[in-house]
Amino acid sequence: MTALLEPTTARQTVRVDLGERSYDILIGPGLVAAAGAEIARRLPGIRAMVVTDATVADLHLAALMTSLASAGIDATPLVLPAGEKTKSFERLEETVEAVIAARLERGDAVIALGGGVIGDLSGFVAGIVRRGMRFVQIPTSLLAQVDSSVGGKTGINSPQGKNLVGVFHQPALVLADTGVLDTLSRREFAAGYAEVVKYGLIDRPDFFAWLERHREAIFAGGPERAEAIAESCRAKAAVVAADEREDGARALLNLGHTFGHALEAACHYDSDRLVHGEGVAIGMALAHRFSVRLGLCNGQDAVRAERHLEAAGLPTRIDQIPGGGFPVAELMRGIGQDKKVSRGRLTFILTRGIGAAFVARDVDPAAVEAFLADELAHAAA
Amino acid sequence: MTALLEPTTARQTVRVDLGERSYDILIGPGLVAAAGAEIARRLPGIRAMVVTDATVADLHLAALMTSLASAGIDATPLVLPAGEKTKSFERLEETVEAVIAARLERGDAVIALGGGVIGDLSGFVAGIVRRGMRFVQIPTSLLAQVDSSVGGKTGINSPQGKNLVGVFHQPALVLADTGVLDTLSRREFAAGYAEVVKYGLIDRPDFFAWLERHREAIFAGGPERAEAIAESCRAKAAVVAADEREDGARALLNLGHTFGHALEAACHYDSDRLVHGEGVAIGMALAHRFSVRLGLCNGQDAVRAERHLEAAGLPTRIDQIPGGGFPVAELMRGIGQDKKVSRGRLTFILTRGIGAAFVARDVDPAAVEAFLADELAHAAA
Known part of the structure; x- marks a missing residue:
């Protein structure tokens, strides 16, 4: 740092x-x-x-x-x-x-x-x-x-x-x-910014705090933008150097991606409804809230992650995706088909707080399903 | 051995x-x-x-x-x-x-x-x-x-x-x-045998001599067949282990292949006329004769290599390919398009004798062309 x-x-x-x-x-x-x-x-x-x-x-x-x-x-x-x-x-x-x-x-x-x-x-x-x-x-x-x-x-x-x-x-x-x-639209820039935030949320709490202070400057351009990109590349490079072919620690980079991919698939990859970075933003918010529900993460950290994503103009809830209509069964199929499945068990990236993500193997599919049902019911209410 | x-x-x-x-x-x-x-x-x-x-x-x-x-x-x-x-x-x-x-x-x-x-x-x-x-x-x-x-x-x-x-x-x-x-035809078996002979010709003169003694038993089946396959795999494994991604010594495995590929291409990959192993057999014979012409290899070794290939039922001259018609210019184009080209120069595997092949870089295309013209004129005579 x-x-x-x-x-x-x-x-x-x-x-x-x-x-x-x-x-x-x-x-x-x-x-x-x-x-x-x-x-x-x-x-x-x-x-x-x-x-x-x-x-x-x-x-x-x-x-x-x-x-x-x-x-x-x-x-x-x-x-x-x-x-x-x-x-x-x-x-x-x-x-x-x-x-x-x-x-x-x-x-x-x-x-x-x-x-x-x-x-x-x-x-x-x-x-x-x-x-x-x-x-x-x-x-x-x-x-x-x-x-x-x-x-x-x-x-x-x-x-x-x-x-x-x-x-x-x-x-x-x-x-x-x-x-x-x-030359990017604000929406495209924000979608990329979701991945920048991800590196802070995985294992760099100081970087996350720095982003909270410098978000506006990064969006405006200038040296903070180059610094945010460089720090993101350093963060990813550190993980990749330890695990070039994605057998272990590299899975951490999938924070927000299992939920995110399932949402993208449910939108039939229609970028008018959801682009990848937006799916990751919602996925990261879901991963934090799911971790809170499992008693792994405190609620304040989840709220802090959500607030920062929202301030950047990113969605954090499924009901923010235009068009609606996400049957839990369809999302669960998407989660099962995601290639980060290891021999039939569900692998998720969960977190113990800002910058404290970890690889959880053998996650109970029923717990994921119940969590998503509550998220969607909350949205419908 | x-x-x-x-x-x-x-x-x-x-x-x-x-x-x-x-x-x-x-x-x-x-x-x-x-x-x-x-x-x-x-x-x-x-x-x-x-x-x-x-x-x-x-x-x-x-x-x-x-x-x-x-x-x-x-x-x-x-x-x-x-x-x-x-x-x-x-x-x-x-x-x-x-x-x-x-x-x-x-x-x-x-x-x-x-x-x-x-x-x-x-x-x-x-x-x-x-x-x-x-x-x-x-x-x-x-x-x-x-x-x-x-x-x-x-x-x-x-x-x-x-x-x-x-x-x-x-x-x-x-x-x-x-x-x-x-279950293979004799022609298919012989074509594979050309690659077995290749390992002897590259750098295993003792293996080549053993093949001269045991060729008939290998074709008939029995323990000599398994031994010839095992020794071929050991020979190739030794080269590959030293050079997994084909930047250097692995090029030796292409003995006979640059000429062979050009002949296969000129036959439009028509297996009725020429299969890969037959192209390699002719290519190895050509590599030996070209090496003799360049003063690198003595004539007896070239003849010994040819005799063994012929005894196995393999062709050793271009005029043995049915259908004929191999303009030198077409063969030279095939040689240039072969992917073993390194930045425009011609790379050939040449030899100093049985089991003494080496990678020759910067081979003069004009010398190759003159050699092929003489081979084809000899065939026509």
């Missing part, structure tokens, strides 16, 4: 320490424009394919292509449709064939310019073409900067569930341009 | 040492019938999907399903069409969705019952469903037993080339049933 108390510089570097797969995340304004120079310096001689979506292409692709060209990097752009549907087998095949057609070799790079969808798809492509090419991420959403930047998870969706198909493939470099976040 | 001089037992075990990804290859007769017990003992409590092709299913699927059921393993079969075309995006998606639909979890297994096509596809599926499930291989061709069993390479073909898409994913267990090889 020391870094949070010191004056912040314009650009920060977070090192993700994974042995021979270690890499740097650069965080600060102007990194799209500086991308060519940063990539050329670290990965000399590479050629590249830039994968992006139509929305991001309009805003940032020209600047990136200019930067790459001026650094002498031969790069081909591929513009995919925006939206979650792009995480499909069809787009995977299309992108793989484009990379092969560009005659890129193992030492060359796939560069992802976009949010989580583009990052997840492109990373998967980089992980499987020639059994693994270099991968550079330029995340353009707050969610992607603080979540997908670290951990090496890549993948696409199956008709039967999200992110059920993919590989672990670490990037060679991540460039998190804090300036591009000004 | 000590093992070759000792009495062989009915069943051998080769340990592939890759740290936490280490696994055993069991080699011997009767392993399909014993599969349930062996899998249940090593991977207790798993459920499984058995992926196979129509040809192999007719011969061995019932025996395997019976064995799994009697060991209490809940398994679902998936029968795909036989042939190289099954290594496609379409079959990948179909198999992935079948595994997810069976609600298999990360700790469960995909079991590949078949040759290289089924093994490569199934291993890729196991590598990407839920970002990595367990994988058990029951290779039913000699080629798959001595090649795909070791190394963790999985993948599918692209319209633009073979094996251009895939992952490294190590199996949890390999069961190489030497009895099922009796």
Whole structure:
């Protein structure tokens, strides 16, 4: 936490320490424009394919292509449709064939310019073409900067569930341009902020308190924004370094996600109703209230977590999702299908208070069901 | 090589040492019938999907399903069409969705019952469903037993080339049933034998000499067959353990493969004209003759390698491929597209004699072209 108390510089570097797969995340304004120079310096001689979506292409692709060209990097752009549907087998095949057609070799790079969808798809492509090419991420959403930047998870969706198909493939470099976040809507920014809050709630109570003091400055931009992103990346990197392939402690990063995924599935992934970060915000609030109900966490901590999420404009209750209609049985099916299920038992991330989350295995499904029924009855009342 | 001089037992075990990804290859007769017990003992409590092709299913699927059921393993079969075309995006998606639909979890297994096509596809599926499930291989061709069993390479073909898409994913267990090889045609067995010979030619001159003495017994069955397979697996395991992700010494395993792949491509992968092992046999003979021409290898060693391949019923010259018609320019394109190209230069495996292969980087494309032109002119004469 020391870094949070010191004056912040314009650009920060977070090192993700994974042995021979270690890499740097650069965080600060102007990194799209500086991308060519940063990539050329670290990965000399590479050629590249830039994968992006139509929305991001309009805003940032020209600047990136200019930067790459001026650094002498031969790069081909591929513009995919925006939206979650792009995480499909069809787009995977299309992108793989484009990379092969560009005659890129193992030492060359796939560069992802976009949010989580583009990052997840492109990373998967980089992980499987020639059994693994270099991968550079330029995340353009707050969610992607603080979540997908670290951990090496890549993948696409199956008709039967999200992110059920993919590989672990670490990037060679991540460039998190804090300036591009000004092009996000407030709702998108808030959704990413839910994941920032999550790192405080997992095991960094000082960071949570710092966020309570600096939330407005983070939303407004400035050095606090870069600092919040850097601290989030450090938090995730610390967990991932201890557990690269998600067998143990890494499960803590799923705080709020089991409930959140079930809610997203019940909304049929309709982003007009609920985006991922909002599902996580409600999921974290539910995890705290469920922990209070189980006698694990005191009520004041749960309220404090909720208040901070609400102040950021995030939902904390199921009845805040427009459209309504969440049968408990459907949510329980969603919870069971979530891939964090371990051999039939329910695994949840519960908490003993702010910054004191833990992995609870063998959670009784009946207790979860009764809790959700009460939450929904409360909403209906 | 000590093992070759000792009495062989009915069943051998080769340990592939890759740290936490280490696994055993069991080699011997009767392993399909014993599969349930062996899998249940090593991977207790798993459920499984058995992926196979129509040809192999007719011969061995019932025996395997019976064995799994009697060991209490809940398994679902998936029968795909036989042939190289099954290594496609379409079959990948179909198999992935079948595994997810069976609600298999990360700790469960995909079991590949078949040759290289089924093994490569199934291993890729196991590598990407839920970002990595367990994988058990029951290779039913000699080629798959001595090649795909070791190394963790999985993948599918692209319209633009073979094996251009895939992952490294190590199996949890390999069961190489030497009895099922009796169901192969002599041509299929010989094609697999080319890869056995390859291990002798790379760096095991004593093994090559042992093969010269025992070739007939290996083709007939018996303990020499299991011993030849075990020694091949040990040879490959030694190379892979030193270089799991194919950056250096592992390239030696490509002896004969750069020429071989170019010939396969020029035949449009028509197995009536040329199967992989035959391409490798011709490729190894070409690599030896090219090495003689470059003054690296003496002529007697090249002749000795050729004679042994010919005695096994394998081709050693391009003009032995039915149909003819191999323009040098087309072969050179195939060589350039081969994924063992490193940043534009040609990398070949050349040799200083029997068991003395080495990785030659920066091979002059003009020298290769002139050599092939002479080989083809000789054939036409």
